[in-house]
Amino acid sequence: MVLPNTPLPSITVPRVSSPSIPPRTSRGLWKDAWRRLLRNRLALVSFSYVVLISLAAILADVLAPYDPARLFPGLSYAPPSPAHWLGTDDVGRDVLSRLLHGARISLSVGIFVQLIILVIGSLVGGIAGYFGGRVENLLMRATDVFYAFPDLLFVIIIMTAIGPSIFNIFLAIALVNWVNLARLVRAQLLSLRERDFVLAARALGAPGQRILTRHLLPNALGPMIVTLMFGIPQTMFTEAALSFIGLGVRPPTASWGTMIERGNQAIFSAPHMVLFPGIAISLTMLAFNFLGDCLRDALDPQTTR
Amino acid sequence: MTRYLIRRVLWLVPVLLFVSLITFTLMKLTPGGPWDREKQLPPQVVAELNRRYNLDKPAWEQYLFYMGNVLQGDLGPSYIYQNRSVTTILQQGLPHTASLGALAALLAVCIGIPLGIVAALRQNSGVDYAALFFATLGASVPSFVLAFILIIVFALNLRLVPTSGWGKPNQYILPVVTLALGQAALLTRLTRASVLEVSRQDYMRTARAKGLQEFLVVRRHLLKNALIPVVTILGPILAFLITGSFIVENVFSIPGVGRLFVQGISQRDYSLIMGTTLLYTAVIAVLNLIVDILYGFIDPRITYR
Numbered sequence: 001m002v003l004p005n006t007p008l009p010s011i012t013v014p015r016v017s018s019p020s021i022p023p024r025t026s027r028g029l030w031k032d033a034w035r036r037l038l039r040n041r042l043a044l045v046s047f048s049y050v051v052l053i054s055l056a057a058i059l060a061d062v063l064a065p066y067d068p069a070r071l072f073p074g075l076s077y078a079p080p081s082p083a084h085w086l087g088t089d090d091v092g093r094d095v096l097s098r099l100l101h102g103a104r105i106s107l108s109v110g111i112f113v114q115l116i117i118l119v120i121g122s123l124v125g126g127i128a129g130y131f132g133g134r135v136e137n138l139l140m141r142a143t144d145v146f147y148a149f150p151d152l153l154f155v156i157i158i159m160t161a162i163g164p165s166i167f168n169i170f171l172a173i174a175l176v177n178w179v180n181l182a183r184l185v186r187a188q189l190l191s192l193r194e195r196d197f198v199l200a201a202r203a204l205g206a207p208g209q210r211i212l213t214r215h216l217l218p219n220a221l222g223p224m225i226v227t228l229m230f231g232i233p234q235t236m237f238t239e240a241a242l243s244f245i246g247l248g249v250r251p252p253t254a255s256w257g258t259m260i261e262r263g264n265q266a267i268f269s270a271p272h273m274v275l276f277p278g279i280a281i282s283l284t285m286l287a288f289n290f291l292g293d294c295l296r297d298a299l300d301p302q303t304t305r
Numbered sequence: 306m307t308r309y310l311i312r313r314v315l316w317l318v319p320v321l322l323f324v325s326l327i328t329f330t331l332m333k334l335t336p337g338g339p340w341d342r343e344k345q346l347p348p349q350v351v352a353e354l355n356r357r358y359n360l361d362k363p364a365w366e367q368y369l370f371y372m373g374n375v376l377q378g379d380l381g382p383s384y385i386y387q388n389r390s391v392t393t394i395l396q397q398g399l400p401h402t403a404s405l406g407a408l409a410a411l412l413a414v415c416i417g418i419p420l421g422i423v424a425a426l427r428q429n430s431g432v433d434y435a436a437l438f439f440a441t442l443g444a445s446v447p448s449f450v451l452a453f454i455l456i457i458v459f460a461l462n463l464r465l466v467p468t469s470g471w472g473k474p475n476q477y478i479l480p481v482v483t484l485a486l487g488q489a490a491l492l493t494r495l496t497r498a499s500v501l502e503v504s505r506q507d508y509m510r511t512a513r514a515k516g517l518q519e520f521l522v523v524r525r526h527l528l529k530n531a532l533i534p535v536v537t538i539l540g541p542i543l544a545f546l547i548t549g550s551f552i553v554e555n556v557f558s559i560p561g562v563g564r565l566f567v568q569g570i571s572q573r574d575y576s577l578i579m580g581t582t583l584l585y586t587a588v589i590a591v592l593n594l595i596v597d598i599l600y601g602f603i604d605p606r607i608t609y610r
Contacts, residue, residue, distance in 0.1 A: 148320045149327075150548040150585040153566070157578065160570050161331040237447050241552055244449055245567050260449060264556075271457055278450035286445035293441065 033222075036298040043294035046287040053284055057103035064097035069252040077270040087272045090262055095276055098254035105255035106281065109169055109239040110232040110288070116174035118228060121181025128182070129189030130212060140186070146179045155238060159247045166249055173238050177231065184227055188220035222299035229292035233285035240281055256281045306601070313597070317590050324586045325375070325579065329368050332575045358384065371579070380580035385572045391580035395562060399584070401471060402554070402561035406547035408477065409484035413542065416489040418535060421496025422528065428501065436493055443490025452483045452556045471559040480557045484550055488542050496535050503531040533604050540596030544589040 037043050056063060065085075072084075072092040080087045086095040124143065128136040158172040192198060198215050206214075236256075242248045243257025244264075251258065256277040263273030346354075355361045359370055374381055380391035424436035446454075459479065460468040470476045503509065504527060512522045551563025558564075562581055569577035 144316075145320055145323045148586055148590055149324060150544075150582070150589060152549055152551075153582055153585055156566075156570060157328060157331050157582065160573075161334040163336065233445060240447055240449070244552060245555070246571065260453075264449070264453075267453060267456065268461065271453075274450070274453045278447075278453060282446045282450055285447070286441060289441050289445050 033295075033298040037294060040294050040298070042290055043298070046290040046294070049283070049287045050291065053103055053287075054107060056100055057107050060097075060100040060104060064094075064100045066094040066097045068093065068097040068101040068254050070094070070097075077266060077273070079270070079272060086276045087270070089259070089273050090266055090270070093252075095259075095273065098259060099256070099276055099280055102254040102256045102259055102277065103280070103284075105166065105249055105253065106236050106239060106257075106284065109166070109173070109255075110236045112170050113173045113177070113235045114228045114231050116170060117178045117181050117231060118224075120174065120178035122185050122224070124178070125182035125185025126189065129186035129193075130216075136186070139182075143179045143182050146176070147183075149176065151176055152238065152241060155242065156245070156247060159242060164242075164247055164250055166253075169239055169242065169248070173235055177235070177238075181224065181227055181231075184223060185220060188223060189216055192216050192219050226292055226296045226299065229288065229295055233288040233292075236281060236285055236288075310598070313594055317587075317594075320590060321583060321586060322372075325372065325583055326368070328579055328582045329364075329371070332578060333364055335573065358382065371576075375583065380583070381576040383574055383577050385569070385574040385577070391576050394565060394577065395580055395584055398560060398562040398565050401559055402547055402550055402563060405477075405480060405484065405550055405553070405559060405561060406543060408481045409488065409546045409550075410539070410543045412481055412485040413488040413492055413546075414539070416485070417492025418496050418532070420489075421493040421535075422500055422531075424493065425497045425500035425504065425531075426523070433497075436497065440490045440494040440497070443486050444494075446487075448483055448487060448552050449556060451486060452479070452553060455479050455483060456556075469556070469558045471557065476557075480553050480559060483556075484546060484553045488546060491542070492535065492538070495538055496531070499534050500527060500531040503527055506530075533600075536603060537596055537600055540592045544592045547588055548585040 070093065072078075072088055072094070075084070075088045075092040076090055078084060078088040078092070084094050084096065086099065089095055089098065124139050128139040154176045155172050158175060159168060162168045162172065193216070198211060201211050201215055239248065239255065240257030240260065243255055244261045246261065248257050248261075249255050259277040260274055260281075263270065263275075263277070267274055352361070359367055362370070371381060378392065380395065383389055383391050383394055386394060420436050420439070424433040427433055456468050456479065459465050466475050466478050467473075468479075471480075509522065509526055512526045513519075517525075548563075550559075550561065551567055553559070554561045554564040555567060562584065565577060566581040568574070569581065
């Protein structure tokens, strides 16, 4: 503390450059978040797993030992063996090959549905939150109605109406689940609009568009990313649940959900048919959930790590 | 308060109308009809059936006719279960679904809330990490996968409980546990976050600074505030447990509403699907309403407008 009337001591402070304390470089929100994410071991493990399983899905044609639809006559319900590492299913197809190809369906449903939700949710929520007034009222009432629907039931009804195919699955799940993101975007915009830094920008004469793109959207992006990340495992679950009651992708296409459904018929004699796709979907959902957790921590400026 | 209540109940009317309209439209778009059998029915029989169930009228007339009956508590005749009305079918199924959901909710509360509190009070301890791991794992293992694991371990290998069925007390164990675990995980996570949030508040420091016993600090200041958001999530949780149990009902052959719904979907029983959807929407809306009202009682800071 500097007492009044005491002249400041005129010493020059030498620049300290100790190797143990690196100079603090620019610390924007995103850079900061990225740094925190990399420091988190759980995040790294989950991220590596997600990269690995995505690669496996992309390279399924190369990695899979057999064609996923190829039948091995006389080899129904075979337990794991050197020729078939994870065994075969009820009609003698290689479980490992189907698992790898099934990853394509599960992952693409998880990711593409979130992309559709991002478009619908940020449009509806953004328009409502930015314009306010009548438009907002109308849009929010519409989301309320969608919110009142029992989610999974609604997806099932839409699927029966438009028929089972991978694109219809994207569509049906996204049509039901955009509501949460729309509400989040609107709430974010509403609260950000009143913040001092937006007021300051406005006072400096920034046009509305600049405020939206430079101040409102970047600040709303963190929570949106976290919500979408948590949406991925939920969507994967919905796809599996649809397949489980026979509304998923058409056979012989493999998805983890349809594999579990097939295994369901033979759970007592061939538990491996359920076990491996069950482990695959649980691990993948677990990884995305961990990643969502870590992202939320990393994007929260209040965590000091 | 009364005005708020009236407004909330009145809001239910347009919601249910919209839900019924959307469901009705989707059902009309669905390919295939309730009279599709393995063996083609003679055209005269189909015409006669259509006339008897009013399916020969234009769609809007069918809808008005149906809604008129609904207002009198008649959800129409089931197309598949001859001579039984949808109202009776649902009346027979609902007690099973409701008791399954209520028991699962009870179990989830008994696991989730204490675990969340202990984890937060011992933040970053072994207990905390174990609770967090449980919370993420529980949210990641799909119910049908969990059901298979439980069946294989406890019913097939240890022979402690039967694999399926409904009615005897020991038949309740596996379905209730399967259904409850995901929500218990959610509750753990929420309770933990809420307790941590409150324990950072200034009034907590004040309470400790004035020398209040730790036990009283936790009970009077911490838990009383921290459990408010937890109570509000109980409505959606119970709603999810009641409306989302169809997978568990199918796996364990429980004669509840969810199983009826899945049967209705696969057999195009329009009136059964409509009835289930309306019932579930009403259940969700009423539960949310109850929680919103409860919220005002437990949190004096809330006033209804």
